[in-house]
Amino acid sequence: MLDHCSISHKGGIVLWSRSFTPAAAQATASSSSPVNSLIREALIEGRTAEDKYEKDGYAVKWTFVNDLELIFVVAYQRILQLTYIDELLATLKSIFVKLFEPFLATFIASLHAASKGKILSTVGETAATWDFSKAFENWDAVFNKILHGLESKATQDRRTRFKPTQMAVEPSPPTDDMSLIPSESVEASVDEEQIARNVQALKNRLRGRGARGGRRGSGRSDIGSGRDSLPGSDSDTPAKRKTKSKTQRKWGNEAPTESDMASLDFSYEKPGDAVNAAPDLNSLVDETSLGIRTQDGMYEVKDWEFGTKNSVADDMISKALNSSQASKPAPSGSLGALGSLFARITGSKVLTEEDLKPVLEGMKQHLMKKNVAKEISEKVCEGVGESLVGKKVGGFQTTNAAVRAALSNSITRILTPKTSTDLLLSIRTKLSTPLPSTQQRMPYSITFVGVNGVGKSTNLSKVCFWLIQNGLRVLIAACDTFRSGAVEQLRVHVRNLSMLGVNGATDSKGRVELYEKGYGKDAAGIAKEAIAYGRDNDFDVVLIDTAGRMQDNEPLMRALAKLVATNNPDKIIFVGEALVGNEAVDQLTKFDRALRDFSSASGGNGKERGIDGMLVTKWDTVDDKVGAALSMTYVTGQPIIFVGCGQTYTDLRQLRVSNVVQAILAD
CATH class of the missing domain: 1.20.120 (Four Helix Bundle (Hemerythrin (Met), subunit A))
Structure with a gap:
């Protein structure tokens, strides 16, 4: 995936450019961008014969059109192996010149005429009079087509590269001169013969095992049986088989050492670890799914609209x-x-x-x-x-x-909601309410609950992105201390959200943080500590992630009710799937009932707490079969605050009643 592409004049005038990620747009706008560094450290210094230029995790390639004094530049993440970059530059250069050569020639001539007096300001004023956006208005569509074609071709090549090719090999006349036969052909034939022998030996072994019928004490040696003995196979000698034993794992009652834990911990970035390298930010944010800014500057997620997919x-x-x-x-x-x-x-x-x-x-x-x-x-x-x-x-x-x-x-x-669905209004109301000088302000807390595997952690991170876009500081409390990888999953989300920032372009380190105490701990206690930490460190919102549990599991439901009674969160959001039908009624009814019954008996001052709202995930998988929204709202009487409809942090929607009604009534 590209990060940036631009077409410029050698005098520094940018004719056309595009940034594919928020981070790339931010980097390009800064003086330390990889493109500016390329100009300063490679082009001006005359190091143009290099294959590519690398700077701050980016790789930059370029090509020239000398007669028109143009520079074509492409920047991408250095860790990516993009094989089509050279072909892309060559194609862009060829087509761009063919399409716009008369305009470019006129433009270059005007610059030369203005620069005869060596007055730089005149050159700048001359360039400013040219409307490049209008002159190259069709270039975006052409560029998209070129890029899409090359990416598709690269993907196809990558697939065929790893797919075994079947070639018809015609018999050749016998010859004693092996040098006349390519070494690749020799290796291929040897491999085919070896595979054939392996397959036949395996068939014979299985056939012999079935014939013996499981009799004990029968010989397992293949010597003299007429079957091929394969190196490294079960037909080797017993002494050789013993040497290929599995590496023993460490089991027992003693606690693992720090070195053992470090070798098994894949959640943190390690030097030279490509898996944990910085993610492609374009895969985290879908610009077409970004919400809108209201007149007062608030960021609102888009409405889900039925039937907008039709062309x-x-x-x-x-x-x-x-x-x-x-x-x-x-x-x-x-x-x-x-x-x-x-x-x-x-x-x-x-x-x-x-x-x-x-x-x-x-x-x-x-x-x-x-x-x-x-x-x-x-x-x-x-x-x-x-x-x-x-x-x-x-x-x-x-x-x-x-x-x-x-x-x-x-x-x-x-x-129709019985209560307000404006979560942002509730948050700002609490944060702006006057307090006595002796009382410290508590952050707004939201607890996410639901059954296993519905996407609580993922959609919690989407809500976190929405809150960050509205300028709020968010603390995520990792209270799922049961599921393996739950804390690491949130840690990755926090890392990604820290890089995205406000409007998907500004670094937001300090706006989001993870509070975690590991596994096997009391979730209610961790949530309480997280809220206190958020209060002491001026966080606006605390998002509490809980472990998934089935609605019929009474011990786990009591534990969840204890968390609610102990911390009294401002909102309890049930996360459910849009795919469920009758199951949605059972899940919601029992979740709400268990929370109300157990929370009042768990030291919550006798106050019942039920579900305050719902977040429905996998909404993009049901098309117009949106009946789960009707079922969930009917059971609880509470509104659906958001629906999740994709894989990026911007794939969050809010429901309008009219749109849901239209989808349900549609034939």
Whole structure:
């Protein structure tokens, strides 16, 4: 992945440039950028014959167009082995010159005319009068196509390089002169013969083992059996087999030493460790998914919108299909069945339960197809039926509209939040509330709870990125002291978030920190210490990560309730999957009930604490089957604050009720 690409004039005028990561944009804007260092330390000094230039973890390559005095520069992470850079530079140079040579020639001539008097300010003023963005407005699309083609080609080459190739080898006449045969062919033939012998020996060994039928005391030696004895195989002598024993691991009751722990710890960066090298920041932030800034400077995540994935061509095709099928009867499934069911009701009629029964059954099936839990679907349909019984309708269109309106109103009422979903407002309200001079301000604390494997830690880091974008200092408390790798996972997230920073471009070290005490400790105690640490070090928000647990595990639910009762967090957010249907109801009901029952009995001053909101993960995997949102909101009465919809820190969305209703009602 590239970090930066630019096309410049040798006089220092940048004609076109693009930065692919926030860090690259920040570095390019600074005087110590790798491109500026290239100009100062390589081009000006005349070291242009070097293959590439390296600076601060970047590798820079370049090429010239001398007659037009142009420099093409590409910068990328030094640890990456990008094989297409030279071809990219050559292609860019060739196509750019062909497309814009008349404009470039005129521009260069004007610079030469302005520089005849050796007045630099005149040269700068002359360059400023040229509108490069307009002159090269089509170049972005061309560049994208070139880059995408070369990256795809490199990926394909990399795949074929590691895929075994099957070559048809024709028999050659016998010869005594081995020098006439390439050494590669000799090695290949030897390898094929060796593989064939290995396979045959393995078949014979398995066949012999089956024939013996597991008889004890049978000989295992292959000597004299007619089978090939392979070096390093099971047919070697017993003495040789004993030397190939597995390295023994250290087990026992004694604690591991510091050197043992260091050899097994892969969470910290180590010198020369490419795995733990700095990540590609472009893979952490999707610029197309970045939120928006409000007028007061607050950073808001994007709204999830249903149906925005369709292109203009898809819309045109859809309209054409709809117009061609306008005369056809409505489909017999989903909500399309509602129209056909009501088609038999003609004229003015007062609806009865018998009239609505088949319609409500079709409605229930439709909701279940949208991933709404069966129990919730039945209750929603009952509510719709109650609102329609006794209502006077007339005509097909009026009846169909009445049913849809009733269903839409019912779903809207369920999804409409009973409490505020503006988490940022709650945080700022607490932080700005006046306190007595003797009282120290406590940070806003949020506890993330949920079952195993739903993505609590990952989506906690997305919320952390959103908070950092709003200028808040965040402390992450690693209270999952059970799952192996949980602390290391958060440590990696904190490292990445420290490099991204505000607006994805500014270094945010000091804005996010991890508080951890290792494994096997009391999670409630660690959370309490983390909140106290956040208070003493002026952190605004403490995000508490907890271990995943099943809703039926009473000891673990009691431990979670103890954490809640001991620390009394400002928000308890349940993290659940968008993929679940009926299971969502069971998870939420038991989680909320267990928290309320056990928290009041765990020293929380008799105060019940239940779930305050929800974060639904894997939202991008369900398309319009968003029924889990309806099920979760129906069970708890609490709002869905965010939904996770991707793999980067910007893949966080907030739900609008109208968008969810539209997705549920869609056929």
